[in-house]
Amino acid sequence: MFSSTKSFILKAFFIALFLSVPSSGNAADTGYLDRSERVNGWNTRSVFEPLYEKHRDSVVEILEDGHQIALGTVVSEDGYIVTKASEFGMALEVRDAKNKVYVPEFISVDRDNDLALLKIKADGMQAVQWSGDATPSMGQWMISPHEDETQVRVGVVSAVQRAIPKKPGALGVQLMNAADFLSLNSFKDFNEFRLLVEQKKRPLDQFLAEFMSPDDLDPGQAAEENQDSPGERILDLLNRTMFRRSLFNGELLEGVQLSEPTERLMAKEASLEGGDRFQYRSVLNLMVLEDAFPELIIPRLKGGLITGVRPDSGAEKAGVLPEDVVVSVNGISVMTSSDIIQIVRQHGPGEKLNLKIHRGEQELVKTVTLGYFDTAFPEQDVNIELSGDISERRTGYQEVIQHEIPIPPKAMGGPLMDLEGKVVGVNIARYNRVTTFALPAALVRASIEKLK
């Protein structure tokens, strides 16, 4: 008896001591706000725990192969649950607040709103209380369950309620015009190139002399020394002469009109690195060459040359490889890489495209599921690059509430509640390191009625 009292008292002591820790980090004393006292610090957010606790039973975990992939919001006492649709396949389980696991019946999916309706065989579930139809205002505090749904997080509605248009999809590849890269390599040897130029009554040496300084190597000699492929030899030659003399000096070649302003070409060239820079330069050289010799006909290939495939992209999963040449997309034949990009941009993430590909002598058809451009190329958008985990589908919603509650993608499908515990929306997409989108309650309820 005594020992149990003692352990109780000791326990009380430890709890009290624990609670008193923040005093050492009190702002007024040290000029430094302790982690626990920040907006989502454990001590601050603890004020919302009693409120959340009352509604805790309305939040369930959605499991796939035993792993949590999302949260679900209980919308009726007889076990209807809504969650985010895009995150899962079909093999699902639902775990309720009492850790009981159910195999749900899959009712239906509303692809437009990214919502799925499930039903578990349970009675007396605690359904959420929906708020009225009033739009929550910017600056209003909201709470939502974290990925670990025993915990709650807080944040404000951070922007006006609005539609989030669907972003164009992306293959996840780097492309250039097959013609631009391959045509120089299509000369059998350097002499063929020389012959072609000289047939046009402009001796190659004379042509090159126009752009060379006396310091430059004798091109003929350089060509003989260089045992690379003819195309590379030509590129090398051009790199050392024309390109440097013209674009590097920032001056247009005399009598040569480039189709793009030199400044822009140079800026672009300077922004590239490694292989990209080399390729871009070779394209520029070709432009200079063609501009200088409009009569020079360089063999052209049609299509888009894949120069890079992004990891985890739709293209990689479909087995597209670098050096593949894309010659048609969904049956539409393409001449240049911009033709391909134009077609791709008419389709959204998640849609499938059939690419006809030339790989060496083979002709293949690959079906690629489009992804997001910013996922495939995170370096293009710092806000995505810094974000860590974000939702797979995060655009294409007819109306969202934007808020700043810090919750991860696996907390999507959970409720967004006001400080009265009324549900104003269902979290639908973690957009970046700060932003979450929730579908407004009215939209969710209308969708449920349709799905039932």
Next chain:
Amino acid sequence: MSRSFVRLILVGSLWVHALVCGAGEPSVEDFLETQQKVQSVLPQVLDSTIGVGSGGTGVIVSENGLVLTAAHVSGEPGRRISCVMPDGKRVRARTLGRFDHADAGMVQLEGEGPWPFSPLGSRKSVNAGDWCFALGHPGGFDKDRGAVLRVGKVIYARSDTIRTDCELLRGDSGGPLFNINGEVIGINSRIGDPLDDNYHAPIDAFHKMWDPLLAGEDLPNTRDRSERGDLGVDVETHDQGVVVTRVRENTVAVDAGILVDDVILSVDGYSIDDSADYRWAIGKNIAGASVKIQYLRGESTSELTVELGKAPRRGRWRGRGF
């Protein structure tokens, strides 16, 4: 015996806990009061939050169109740039001065006022634990979305930076940080990886450099250690100001007669609020430069002019042992 001992500890710890409660235990009411205040000033401050240049933010702080932004958004003084009003209208502007040390920059809108503007917070008014909120155009100006709001708390405030848990993104740079009364207390500057690692140029840096910034000056940064001037004292920030805690041997401070416990008030007229201020005001000079130092000794204020020495070479191991 043992029971009374345990009781004593329990009482003692409860007393400590009571003290914490007294020091402002968070409450739902506190959140609701914050919400009410933020929402009451929001329409006004949203009107004055604009897009600056390509992908930055700024805040108008005067009727005649003076804009505060980050130095890394405004860039070089005297540039012509374009700004976007909340309604999407574009306005031409000219960049004024910048203060890289704090990442503070100014821009002047061109064209007819009066412009909607936000008031400035006063000097030394920002404290750790204060509620605050940030606005900005993350990812660039978006007319349908408008500026995005983040509400948080001040983690610490120094003369060269304010850290908060208002979570910032790219594009928020140059946007305003407000106190709960809707006064500008900082300008969004940069972030670290953790979500509560958000830094803002403090309004104090603008206040102190107001005239040079307005005049379009490009204010100097601290110099490289190899050429940086040095006075030869260690300082700490105390309540009464920046206090000399050590005068190093064989330095110009010894010759100038600076003593431990002197409070450094200003360097070349720039008032010194904390050790970060001191480091900049001294460190922007090369060794051999003359600086005028105003200091407080006991009750009396004095001034001396001293030629700075060379900064000591960095020791092999620095920092606190723990």
